[in-house]
Amino acid sequence: MATTRRQFDKDVALDAAMKVFWRKGYASASLADLTKTMGINKPSMYSAFGNKEALFIKATQLYIDTIIEPTGQLLSLKELPLKERLRNYMMRALELQCDPNNMKGCYLAFCRSEVSTGEIPAQAENMLKEFDVIPPPAYINLFKDDPESIELGLDKKAYENAMAIFTILKGTASMARSGVDKANLEFCIDSVIAGIGLK
Amino acid sequence: MATTRRQFDKDVALDAAMKVFWRKGYASASLADLTKTMGINKPSMYSAFGNKEALFIKATQLYIDTIIEPTGQLLSLKELPLKERLRNYMMRALELQCDPNNMKGCYLAFCRSEVSTGEIPAQAENMLKEFDVIPPPAYINLFKDDPESIELGLDKKAYENAMAIFTILKGTASMARSGVDKANLEFCIDSVIAGIGLK
DNA sequence: ACTTAGTTTTACTGAAAGGTATAATTCGGT
DNA sequence: ACCGAATTATACCTTTCAGTAAAACTAAGT
Numbered sequence: 336m337a338t339t340r341r342q343f344d345k346d347v348a349l350d351a352a353m354k355v356f357w358r359k360g361y362a363s364a365s366l367a368d369l370t371k372t373m374g375i376n377k378p379s380m381y382s383a384f385g386n387k388e389a390l391f392i393k394a395t396q397l398y399i400d401t402i403i404e405p406t407g408q409l410l411s412l413k414e415l416p417l418k419e420r421l422r423n424y425m426m427r428a429l430e431l432q433c434d435p436n437n438m439k440g441c442y443l444a445f446c447r448s449e450v451s452t453g454e455i456p457a458q459a460e461n462m463l464k465e466f467d468v469i470p471p472p473a474y475i476n477l478f479k480d481d482p483e484s485i486e487l488g489l490d491k492k493a494y495e496n497a498m499a500i501f502t503i504l505k506g507t508a509s510m511a512r513s514g515v516d517k518a519n520l521e522f523c524i525d526s527v528i529a530g531i532g533l534k
Numbered sequence: 535m536a537t538t539r540r541q542f543d544k545d546v547a548l549d550a551a552m553k554v555f556w557r558k559g560y561a562s563a564s565l566a567d568l569t570k571t572m573g574i575n576k577p578s579m580y581s582a583f584g585n586k587e588a589l590f591i592k593a594t595q596l597y598i599d600t601i602i603e604p605t606g607q608l609l610s611l612k613e614l615p616l617k618e619r620l621r622n623y624m625m626r627a628l629e630l631q632c633d634p635n636n637m638k639g640c641y642l643a644f645c646r647s648e649v650s651t652g653e654i655p656a657q658a659e660n661m662l663k664e665f666d667v668i669p670p671p672a673y674i675n676l677f678k679d680d681p682e683s684i685e686l687g688l689d690k691k692a693y694e695n696a697m698a699i700f701t702i703l704k705g706t707a708s709m710a711r712s713g714v715d716k717a718n719l720e721f722c723i724d725s726v727i728a729g730i731g732l733k
Numbered sequence: 734a735c736t737t738a739g740t741t742t743t744a745c746t747g748a749a750a751g752g753t754a755t756a757a758t759t760c761g762g763t
Numbered sequence: 764a765c766c767g768a769a770t771t772a773t774a775c776c777t778t779t780c781a782g783t784a785a786a787a788c789t790a791a792g793t
Contacts, residue, residue, distance in 0.1 A: 339760050339769040359651045363561050366751060376772060377752075387751070439650070444708060448644065451711055452558045469714055495721040498709075502722045506705030509643060510697075512650055515668055522694040523701040523726075530729025538739040538790050565781060577783075578741060586781070 345383055348373040352384075353394035357438040360446055361391055362454040388456045395459070398442045399466055402431060410477055417483040418533045421500070425524045428504055432511035433520070440512030443467050444505055470497035487532060496531045503527045544582055547572040551583075552593035556637040559645055560590055561653040587655045594658070597641045598665055601630060609676055616682040617732045620699070624723045627703055631710035632719070639711030642666050643704055669696035688731060695730045702726045 351373045355364050366387060370380050384390040409424040432440055447467045449455050455463070474497030478484045489496055507520045550572045554563050565586060569576050583589040608623040631639055646666045649659050673696035677683045688695055706719045 338762095339758090339767095339771095341770070342759080359653070363651050363653050365749080367749080378754095378773095379771065381752075382770075440647075445647065448639075448647065448708065448711055451638070452562050454558070454562050467712070469709065469712060492721070498714075498718060499722045499725045502705035502709055502719065503702055503726075504705070505708040506701035506703070509647065509704040509708060510668065510701055512647055513666075513668060515697075519697060520701065522691070523698045526698045526729030527702075527722075527725055528729070530725035530727070537792095538737095538741095538788090540740070541789085564779080566779085575741060575743090576781085577743095580782070581740075 341379075341383070343373075343375050343379065348375060348380075348383070349390075349393055349397055352390055353397050353442070354438055356391055356394050356446065357398070357440075357442045360449050361459060362449060362452070388459050391459050392462055395442070395446070395462055395466070403443065403466070406431065407473060410473060417477075417481050418528065421477070421533065422524070422528060425500070425504065425528070426521065429507055429511075429517055429520055429524060432504075432508050433515075433517040435516075439514065441505075441508035444508040445512065470494070470501040474500050487534065489532060492531075499527055499531055540578075540582070542572075542574050542578065547574060547579075547582070548589075548592055548596055551589055552596050552641070553637055555590055555593050555645065556597070556639075556641045559648050560658060561648060561651070587658050590658050591661055594641070594645070594661055594665070602642065602665070605630065606672060609672060616676075616680050617727065620676070620732065621723070621727060624699070624703065624727070625720065628706055628710075628716055628719055628723060631707050632714075632716040634715075638713065640704075640707035643707040644711065669693070669700040673699050686731060686733065691730075698726055698730055 352369050355369050355372050358364075359368060366377055366380070369387075369390070370377050373380065375383075380390065384393060406424065406427050409427055410420060412420055412423075415423070431437070443463065443466060446455075447463050450460050450463055475493050478489050478493035478496045480490075484490050484493075503523055507523060510520055551568050554568050554571050557563075558567060565576055565579070568586075568589070569579050572579065574582075579589065583592060605623065605626050608626055609619060611619055611622075614622070630636070642662065642665060645654075646662050648654050649662055654662070674692050677688050677692035677695045679689075683689050683692075702722055706722060709719055
């Protein structure tokens with residue numbers, strides 16, 4: 336038997352699709368938009384990824400693996416003081432939200448807001464909810480388990496502190512999406528860090 | 535000449551349309567959605583409001599007049615100390631974002647994010663930008679002009695402080711949209727108020 | 734009661750949506 | 764060089780989109 340190789344790079348095409356979803360969201364990203372940016376035809380997309388929803392799920396996973404996960408690692412660098420570690424993480428997140436060479440804002444935050452419109456199919460919706468837990472357990476544990484946090488008594492409000500961190504980052508994502516650059520948003524992050532009593 | 539009165543209340547219909555746009559955004563709100571909720575037929579909508587874009591503009595104005603404006607008044611109650619005044623305002627905004635009897639989140643914040651998708655017609659886009667200036671001048675002036683703010687030296691960072699207030703409210707709007715209730719977000723607001731150094 | 738302006742209903746338009754059947758093409762195995 | 768299987772391109776499907784033409788209806792002025 337003879338097999339013919341695909342003429343396009345599936346990973347490159349998926350990355351292109353991710354950027355379209357990042358810009359347009361799920362509902363407004365048409366197959367014409369997607370396939371044009373991916374550089375392939377509709378039947379090629381369907382044979383390679385299944386359908387629009389499956390493509391979205393793979394694109395979302397790509398965002399999580401390449402953007403969310405690596406940034407989250409910054410919270411685990413135990414050799415740094417808690418405040419510095421948290422600040423590094425948040426500033427990195429802000430940097431990505433404002434990256435002039437990429438789509439602005441946060442893919443997850445943007446598409447998550449589409450859930451409330453009822454325009455996203457069930458499987459895709461579940462994935463968005465699963466990876467956008469409010470507030471993220473990693474944030475809660477940071478305040479609950481860290482010795483410095485416990486010493487400062489911040490563990491007693493671990494949930495609230497986690498919510499504050501998450502909420503301000505949602506805010507900066509929204510601002511970044513509207514074109515505000517990093518320099519104008521750094522102060523917001525430092526305000527929250529100071530506000531929750533981290534020294 | 536003889537005239538026939540409209541059989542539906544234009545204000546009621548517009549309020550219904552506003553709620554559809556609030557839930558779906560501009561692009562995903564279909565005329566079928568809109569007219570069904572408004573309780574009228576398509577030709578009635580076109581004769582009463584013009585077209586989808588004109589309807590959206592009138593709905594947006596209604597939101598500004600009934601929600602944004604009255605809440606903004608709370609910032610002008612000069613008899614209260616600055617901190618209390620600001621906190622009252624922010625808590626009222628949060629209350630509206632989390633109102634269980636209404637759509638969650640902020641109509642302006644939600645629809646503003648659609649601007650970056652390129653799916654909104656020019657006139658509607660301009661209106662969203664015009665009424666969602668970053669950060670709002672009222673916030674800047676609050677820190678620039680208020681005697682208390684000047685005494686605390688907050689006027690020197692009026693722009694940054696305004697941005698922090700605006701950003702956290704965008705964050706809570708995003709959270710509220712995802713179903714988080716008021717009680718879980720109040721702490722975020724107090725964190726920012728404390729963080730910018732308001733006493 | 735009749736005329737008539739204005740409203741509402743019905744039925745439609747062309748375009749674009751997601752998705753697919755079919756035919757043309759490409760390329761590895763022999 | 765040619766066979767055969769997988770991929771690609773073309774052209775189409777049904778549904779839904781925003782928007783509208785025309786007919787049916789409603790009610791005010793006479």
